[in-house]
Amino acid sequence: SGFTNATWHIMCGGGGSGFNAEDDGATPWKPQRSTSHTGYVLIEASEDKVGMKFIGGLSREVMDELDDLMAVKSQ
Numbered sequence: 876s877g878f879t880n881a882t883w884h885i886m887c888g889g890g891g892s893g894f895n896a897e898d899d900g901a902t903p904w905k906p907q908r909s910t911s912h913t914g915y916v917l918i919e920a921s922e923d924k925v926g927m928k929f930i931g932g933l934s935r936e937v938m939d940e941l942d943d944l945m946a947v948k949s950q
Contacts, residue, residue, distance in 0.1 A: 885927065913931060914935070914938065915929075916929055924942070924945060924946075926941060926943060926944065927941050927944055
């Protein structure tokens, strides 16, 4: 990977525009998830961590989350 620090690329179209972004273009990362649900990404920061949730669907439920984005730095 070559990165010194944890690096995240978070894309959330949120408008339900289909899967045109699933094309495997020349990027240095591998996409982890793709969904057609409308929604948004919620970033929550505290003194010791930064977390992320994807809120979506008709009921605006938590569909995916990561408690501590910086935890990979300690691995």
